[in-house]
Amino acid sequence: MQARFQGTDSYVASDDLRVAVNAAITLERPLLVKGEPGTGKTELARQVAASLGLPMIEWNIKSTTKAQQGLYEYDAVSRLRDSQLGDERVNDVKNYIRKGKLWQAFEAGEKVVLLIDEIDKADIEFPNDLLQELDRMDFHVYETGETISAVNRPIVIITSNNEKELPDAFLRRCFFHYIRFPDADTLRQIVQVHYPDLKQELLTVALTRFFEIRETPGLKKKPSTSEVLDWLRLLLAEDLSPEDLQKDASNALPKLHGALLKNEQDVHLFERLAFMARRKG
Structure with missing residues (x-):
């Protein structure tokens, strides 16, 4: 067989x-x-x-x-x-x-x-x-x-x-x-294979933030599985907390965004979103 x-x-x-x-x-x-x-x-x-x-x-x-x-x-x-x-x-x-x-x-x-x-x-x-x-x-x-x-x-x-x-x-x-790009549950499994010691609270916040970025309308290049793994590796190396990843109106760009956004158009898109959010505020 x-x-x-x-x-x-x-x-x-x-x-x-x-x-x-x-x-x-x-x-x-x-x-x-x-x-x-x-x-x-x-x-x-x-x-x-x-x-x-x-x-x-x-x-x-x-x-x-x-x-x-x-x-x-x-x-x-x-x-x-x-x-x-x-x-x-x-x-x-x-x-x-x-x-x-x-x-x-x-x-x-x-x-x-x-x-x-x-x-x-x-x-x-x-x-x-x-x-x-x-x-x-x-x-x-x-x-x-x-x-x-x-x-x-x-x-x-x-x-x-x-x-x-x-x-x-x-x-x-x-x-x-x-x-197909993995759903949230599958992506969580993939991450846990690579980073089994990653705290669940940080993982939940990071993946929520990641999918918000990936699903942003007008994004030229959506971040991939390999890029979210790189990003999480940097979050661990910098010892960032879940609070550090929370979205705020003053800056729509995520921490260490260079691991996720790979061209200037997408960076500018998030900068414009932050500017618009501040104006509304």
Whole structure:
């Protein structure tokens, strides 16, 4: 019977997220995870690997990343240089093949978790260029004439921040899950995993303040789970009390607001709200 993901002691996974992970494993399809930045998409792959006792291979996608790099790269320039120097390595083209993350996952001696992180950063053609390789779990190396096939089909987890639409043909091959921002009770559980000694009164006031900030109309970037954890860490480091976090008309900005508000427009928004509150007062 295949192992099932149940979450870990350090990662609070909702019921629907656990169902999504296990469904993707059963179907042997990539799990495409979307959600706001900071909601734990990348961490999910690490926790799945830890929960199932599997190694993890991580492929971080950038705007310049090409799909071919995930398979392999042929270093023709080095081979030409070595041929000019009379190096005997040039007689074997394999000396100039660099294995990509998919190749590493395919030839691993055991099942692995393969994370393709932030796929939406790459060119729009990037997902299409990986369709066949992720579907059939093999690819051809033209320079050597060999076909690389997965010894053990990896568990593939793909994350996206929704910066651009992904092609329908790619979506059809994935099991999809959107990680919603946690409600107050779930967020409290997440915080208690990271800061078990945090006093309940401070946690209640801090989370109330956090959700007030997050739900403020006109906010350009809502603070995420990772940002509230950073903020709470600072509150503990500064030994602030619940009273220190209480909202007042003179200053709508929370204490240590730089951990929560990440652009000047949002800071100015809270400054205007404080100004308006003072005028009404």
